[in-house]
Amino acid sequence: MFTDTHCHLASHRYTPSEVAEIVTRSLDAGVKRQITLATGMDDLQSSLHLAESYDSVYACLGIHPCDVTHAPDDAITQIEPMLQHPKVVAIGESGLDYYHPAPEGWSEADYHQRQRDFLTQQFALAAEQNLNICLHTRDQSGSASFDDCIKIYKQYASQVKAVFHCFPGSPEQAQTIFDLGGLVSFTGNVTFKSAKQIQATANALPLGSFMLETDAPYLTPEPHRGTKNEPMHVASIAACIAALRGISLDELAHATESTANAFYKL
Ligand SMILES: [Zn+2]
Numbered sequence: 001m002f003t004d005t006h007c008h009l010a011s012h013r014y015t016p017s018e019v020a021e022i023v024t025r026s027l028d029a030g031v032k033r034q035i036t037l038a039t040g041m042d043d044l045q046s047s048l049h050l051a052e053s054y055d056s057v058y059a060c061l062g063i064h065p066c067d068v069t070h071a072p073d074d075a076i077t078q079i080e081p082m083l084q085h086p087k088v089v090a091i092g093e094s095g096l097d098y099y100h101p102a103p104e105g106w107s108e109a110d111y112h113q114r115q116r117d118f119l120t121q122q123f124a125l126a127a128e129q130n131l132n133i134c135l136h137t138r139d140q141s142g143s144a145s146f147d148d149c150i151k152i153y154k155q156y157a158s159q160v161k162a163v164f165h166c167f168p169g170s171p172e173q174a175q176t177i178f179d180l181g182g183l184v185s186f187t188g189n190v191t192f193k194s195a196k197q198i199q200a201t202a203n204a205l206p207l208g209s210f211m212l213e214t215d216a217p218y219l220t221p222e223p224h225r226g227t228k229n230e231p232m233h234v235a236s237i238a239a240c241i242a243a244l245r246g247i248s249l250d251e252l253a254h255a256t257e258s259t260a261n262a263f264y265k266l
Pocket residue numbers: 006007008037093215
């Protein structure tokens with residue numbers, strides 16, 4: 001069996017009845033758990049509601065870097081009481097996004113600083129609540145968002161583990177994360193024909209250092225591109241990585257499931 005360790009079932013791109021079908025199809029495909037991540041103030045409660053509605057769904061609560069200008073200054077304080085829910089398994093989706101331009105009325109410098117402030121607060125909350133954290137990093141070019149995330153992570157690495165999701169980097173960058181006790185996860189873009197770097201990294205990293213995810217509804221893997229992504233497609237991502245590494249699906253499932261169990265404390 002597999003777990004979709006990072007998806008967005010509360011996305012407005014899915015209708016509530018669609019989510020019921022998506023969860024059923026996921027279970028039928030052997031993707032037995034779906035971890036759904038909130039991104040902003042408006043999907044915190046709906047993410048919790050999904051975790052309550054489906055045995056197989058677990059929730060992460062956090063503010064995505066692209067949502068920090070919509071969130072109030074005390075957003076992270078507002079999340080704290082919701083973390084007591086038994087199906088909350090981590091903080092996220094947090095991180096730094098220097099790829100998208102600053103929203104109107106914001107300078108790039110202020111926008112990035114607010115992202116770093118929210119990230120630091122979410123690390124502090126994770127440490128206080130004994131939870132791990134799921135991170136997004138993205139740059140136009142270079143690796144400034146990754147490097148800044150690592151700087152902030154270093155301050156909390158003795159208390160919190162971080163997963164760098166949708167990891168696009170080199171094995172050397174992954175090693176920087178592993179040295180702090182963190183890990184990475186691979187999504188549907190590993191299946192793209194153009195994704196030579198991601199495939200090389202997915203082949204090189206040791207079992208136990210990475211998890212599998214869809215990031216649904218985004219990043220639909222081959223051979224399903226052109227359709228809306230959903231957690232059952234972890235099966236396609238797993239097949240791609242098992243083939244790259246020349247190992248059986250069972251061996252990959254065994255390793256990625258124990259990694260997910262440890263990271264999300266399932
Ligand atoms: Zn995501």
